[in-house]
Amino acid sequence: MNKTLETVQAGLARRRRRESRFRWYGRIAIFVSLAFLAMLIVSIVARGHKAFWQTEIAIDVFLDPEELTPPTREHLAKADLTGLIKQSLRQMFPEVRQRRRKRALYRLVSSAAPYQLRDYVLAHPDRIGQTVRLWVLAGADVDLYQKGYVDPETPESERRIKDYQIAWLRKLESEGRLVLRFNRGFFLNGDSREPEQAGIQVAFRGSLYMMVVTFALSFPLGIAAAIYLEEFAPRNNVWVDLIEININNLAAVPSIVFGLLGLAVFIGWFGLPRSTPLVGGLTLTLMTLPTVIIASRAALKAVPPSIRYAALGIGASRVQTVFHHVLPLAMPGMLTGAIIGMARALGETAPLLMIGMVAFIVDPPQSLLDPATALPVQIYLWADSPERGFVERTSAAIIVLLLFLGIMNLAAVLLRKRLERRW
Amino acid sequence: MQPHTLFWMLLGLAAYGYYLGRKRALTVSGGEIRRLHSLPDYYGYYVALWCALPALAILSLWLLLDDKIILRWVLAELPPAYRNLPPDRLSLTVNVIANLLAGERQANTVDPALAEAAEHYRHLKQLGYHALTVLVFACATAALTWAHRRISPTLRARNRVETVVRIALVASSVLAILTTIGIVLSVLFEALRFFEMVSPLEFFFGLHWSPQIAIRADQVGASGSFGFIPLLTGTLLITAIAMAVAAPLGLLSAIYLSEFAKRRTRAIVKPILEVLAGVPTVVYGFFAALVVAPWLRDLGARLGLSISSESALAAGLVMGIMIIPFVSSLTDDALTAVPRSLREGAYGLGATQAETITGVLLPAALPGIVSGLLLAVSRAIGETMIVVMAAGMAAKLTLNPLESVTTITVQIVALLVGDQEFDSPKTLAAFALGLTLFVVTLALNLVALHVIRKYREQYE
Numbered sequence: 041m042n043k044t045l046e047t048v049q050a051g052l053a054r055r056r057r058r059e060s061r062f063r064w065y066g067r068i069a070i071f072v073s074l075a076f077l078a079m080l081i082v083s084i085v086a087r088g089h090k091a092f093w094q095t096e097i098a099i100d101v102f103l104d105p106e107e108l109t110p111p112t113r114e115h116l117a118k119a120d121l122t123g124l125i126k127q128s129l130r131q132m133f134p135e136v137r138q139r140r141r142k143r144a145l146y147r148l149v150s151s152a153a154p155y156q157l158r159d160y161v162l163a164h165p166d167r168i169g170q171t172v173r174l175w176v177l178a179g180a181d182v183d184l185y186q187k188g189y190v191d192p193e194t195p196e197s198e199r200r201i202k203d204y205q206i207a208w209l210r211k212l213e214s215e216g217r218l219v220l221r222f223n224r225g226f227f228l229n230g231d232s233r234e235p236e237q238a239g240i241q242v243a244f245r246g247s248l249y250m251m252v253v254t255f256a257l258s259f260p261l262g263i264a265a266a267i268y269l270e271e272f273a274p275r276n277n278v279w280v281d282l283i284e285i286n287i288n289n290l291a292a293v294p295s296i297v298f299g300l301l302g303l304a305v306f307i308g309w310f311g312l313p314r315s316t317p318l319v320g321g322l323t324l325t326l327m328t329l330p331t332v333i334i335a336s337r338a339a340l341k342a343v344p345p346s347i348r349y350a351a352l353g354i355g356a357s358r359v360q361t362v363f364h365h366v367l368p369l370a371m372p373g374m375l376t377g378a379i380i381g382m383a384r385a386l387g388e389t390a391p392l393l394m395i396g397m398v399a400f401i402v403d404p405p406q407s408l409l410d411p412a413t414a415l416p417v418q419i420y421l422w423a424d425s426p427e428r429g430f431v432e433r434t435s436a437a438i439i440v441l442l443l444f445l446g447i448m449n450l451a452a453v454l455l456r457k458r459l460e461r462r463w
Numbered sequence: 464m465q466p467h468t469l470f471w472m473l474l475g476l477a478a479y480g481y482y483l484g485r486k487r488a489l490t491v492s493g494g495e496i497r498r499l500h501s502l503p504d505y506y507g508y509y510v511a512l513w514c515a516l517p518a519l520a521i522l523s524l525w526l527l528l529d530d531k532i533i534l535r536w537v538l539a540e541l542p543p544a545y546r547n548l549p550p551d552r553l554s555l556t557v558n559v560i561a562n563l564l565a566g567e568r569q570a571n572t573v574d575p576a577l578a579e580a581a582e583h584y585r586h587l588k589q590l591g592y593h594a595l596t597v598l599v600f601a602c603a604t605a606a607l608t609w610a611h612r613r614i615s616p617t618l619r620a621r622n623r624v625e626t627v628v629r630i631a632l633v634a635s636s637v638l639a640i641l642t643t644i645g646i647v648l649s650v651l652f653e654a655l656r657f658f659e660m661v662s663p664l665e666f667f668f669g670l671h672w673s674p675q676i677a678i679r680a681d682q683v684g685a686s687g688s689f690g691f692i693p694l695l696t697g698t699l700l701i702t703a704i705a706m707a708v709a710a711p712l713g714l715l716s717a718i719y720l721s722e723f724a725k726r727r728t729r730a731i732v733k734p735i736l737e738v739l740a741g742v743p744t745v746v747y748g749f750f751a752a753l754v755v756a757p758w759l760r761d762l763g764a765r766l767g768l769s770i771s772s773e774s775a776l777a778a779g780l781v782m783g784i785m786i787i788p789f790v791s792s793l794t795d796d797a798l799t800a801v802p803r804s805l806r807e808g809a810y811g812l813g814a815t816q817a818e819t820i821t822g823v824l825l826p827a828a829l830p831g832i833v834s835g836l837l838l839a840v841s842r843a844i845g846e847t848m849i850v851v852m853a854a855g856m857a858a859k860l861t862l863n864p865l866e867s868v869t870t871i872t873v874q875i876v877a878l879l880v881g882d883q884e885f886d887s888p889k890t891l892a893a894f895a896l897g898l899t900l901f902v903v904t905l906a907l908n909l910v911a912l913h914v915i916r917k918y919r920e921q922y923e
Contacts (some may be wrong), residue, residue, distance in 0.1 A: 058818075286643050294842075357625060
């Protein structure tokens with residue numbers, strides 16, 4: 041007896057050490073996982089938050105009547121607006137004479153400046169003949185420098201922005217002609233080759249349209265399938281079992297395979313146009329359906345049988361029982377599942393690449409059949425662009441996407457908390 | 464009338480049918496609803512369904528077929544020079560007509576015969592819409608009148624409506640099967656066409672992957688080679704790295720959270736971990752390509768290792784992070800499914816918590832954990848965006864995680880993004896890869912299900 045006790049006592053310290061070691065493994069694992077998450081978010085926010093601001097430069101443009109009358113869109117399309125901008129830059133820095141320096145000077149402002157000038161003239165035709173102060177977008181290099189992305193320690197030859205350009209910027213700054221403003225263009229513009237002009241409007245609308253299609257199709261279809269499987273399907277039927285196994289398997293099929301399906305069926309067989317939100321939405325519908333069905337079935341299962349018996353007992357038909365009594369009680373759970381499915385669909389990229397939603401599109405889509413991109417696809421496209429300015433844009437687009445996903449998931453959680461009943 | 468206006472008009476008509484049906488039911492009952500077989504609403508639905516469904520069927524059938532039929536007519540009337548073209552040239556002609564119709568080309572830039580054909584097409588299509596409008600409205604009103612006439616107190620309207628509802632429910636769940644059949648058929652068809660051009664033997668056992676198809680037949684390396692083995696090793700290498708990250712981290716954090724952590728810690732940490740699963744894969748891809756890969760490369764440079772900037776390690780590492788919550792939530796489920804009595808039995812014998820976990824809980828939960836890991840592997844194999852953005856394109860046959868490798872999914876994307884024709888082996892190879900991917904993940908899922916069904920202990 042004593043011997044056993046001694047053996048146990050002797051081993052106890054070792055066993056306790058092992059116990060605490062084991063706990064620490066768990067703590068470290070959680071810490072590492074959370075650290076990864078923190079790194080992910082911090083690195084993206086650190087890279088992206090400045091993209092919500094944009095450098096703008098004020099230039100004094102003489103609205104030359106010779107060039108600008110009549111102030112119509114057609115005429116201004118042909119007018120030499122770039123020349124007017126260049127002229128005003130030359131007047132601001134009369135000491136610049138060399139050809140190369142002049143070109144560097146013109147690069148201070150974005151190539152979008154003539155369009156801004158055009159819009160200004162169209163809005164204020166009465167100012168023609170005067171010299172006006174116009175805020176235009178700064179060029180990508182200036183924007184990057186102003187936001188502190190250029191390390192002043194690097195030798196001048198390796199910088200895209202030279203010392204004399206920096207001197208001009210200092211001068212502009214001291215005159216109050218160089219400011220960081222909220223970047224409205226990022227939300228209002230379509231895609232562009234120039235980072236300072238690129239925006240997420242097209243991608244945002246494309247995603248929105250696709251979500252509308254996906255929700256409009258997958259929610260009713262998913263609910264209907266779940267109702268059949270949970271309430272009406274005969275038990276122990278081969279066909280019903282087949283459907284159930286099928287749905288569970290579809291939930292685990294890689295998303296890219298759904299893209300191949302969409303490509304072959306919707307584009308190949310039905311001949312729907314490529315790159316459109318309609319095809320994207322249909323493909324995402326097939327992808328999210330299993331998720332919605334599984335969540336809806338769980339919600340239906342959670343409604344206690346007594347509700348059904350009560351309804352059947354007072355003479356309701358089975359269809360009436362389900363639609364009048366069970367379905368309303370299961371609705372919050374179903375909605376939660378649908379929102380989570382939508383959130384997954386919103387972040388999905390691979391199937392959209394398959395159906396050709398990777399085009400370079402400047403004009404926002406007006407209907408479901410206009411070519412568009414989606415937010416995650418836009419992120420992918422920008423991430424591939426070599427210009428440095430796009431790194432910031434990409435991160436900013438990611439922030440927007442994550443915000444939307446966060447809101448959707450939060451809505452799902454709140455919905456569940458507020459509406460779900462415990463029986 | 465345009466089809467979508469027609470659609471809304473039809474719905475409006477059906478709503479009117481509902482109103483009429485309900486009103487008539489109330490009239491024929493003579494004010495006493497209990498004389499009716501069904502509630503008055505059902506008579507309304509009955510009429511509305513009769514009004515809408517056949518007409519909708521006609522409408523959708525028409526929209527599905529009209530382009531093809533009209534195109535056939537138009538082509539039949541082209542001059543013989545066009546009619547006798549081989550099919551691929553003919554499809555070019557069709558494209559020209561389509562561009563004319565879409566307004567992307569001006570009529571004066573093409574052969575007048577084609578311009579005329581486009582005009583003819585437009586005319587026929589417009590004519591078709593007129594015919595469709597008449598047909599749909601005739602059908603809808605006829606059905607509406609017929610159903611309306613049939614309403615009598617003995618009509619079993621509820622049963623009829625419920626039959627339609629049940630058919631709709633069955634149809635929606637059959638959609639899941641149709642999706643699977645669609646995946647299998649669409650991918651299989653194209654893959655079979657690929658295997659007509661490239662022998663399956665070469666595809667499954669070839670050691671070289673370079674799908675470039677030469678423009679001229681006599682060019683060097685004209686035939687393009689489709690050996691699948693380098694892609695497979697690349698995929699497995701990245702999956703192995705991902706699992707090496709995700710399995711220990713996921714398992715240990717699940718064990719800690721479900722066995723050691725306080726209820727409050729668990730309530731906070733678990734949802735935060737789940738966030739990792741909600742982050743879109745394209746974000747992970749960006750993170751891998753922009754943060755992890757350069758960091759690894761610099762680290763390697765400092766240690767004297769040359770790490771490629773598109774190394775398998777970076778992609779695998781980030782993919783592992785993505786899978787952590789997947790592993791941990793499945794492990795968590797498996798652990799909670801182990802009954803309390805086993806736990807308490809082990810404590811009663813004097814085991815420490817750690818000993819209980821390693822000696823009792825893990826063996827009991829093993830089937831669940833194994834199937835969870837298998838599902839995680841299947842997800843890693845099918846994951847696309849991380850590898851597209853962070854792994855390379857070069858199909859190297861290597862097991863060195865510091866080099867760049869390519870995967871099945873990367874190649875599918877590479878082959879299908881951009882302009883493409885449906886007949887080249889290059890495009891079709893993507894479907895063959897897709898088929899392999901589908902079969903592999905399906906097999907893994909089935910094995911996972913089987914493991915859980917066969918080896919799970921039934922405690923209750």
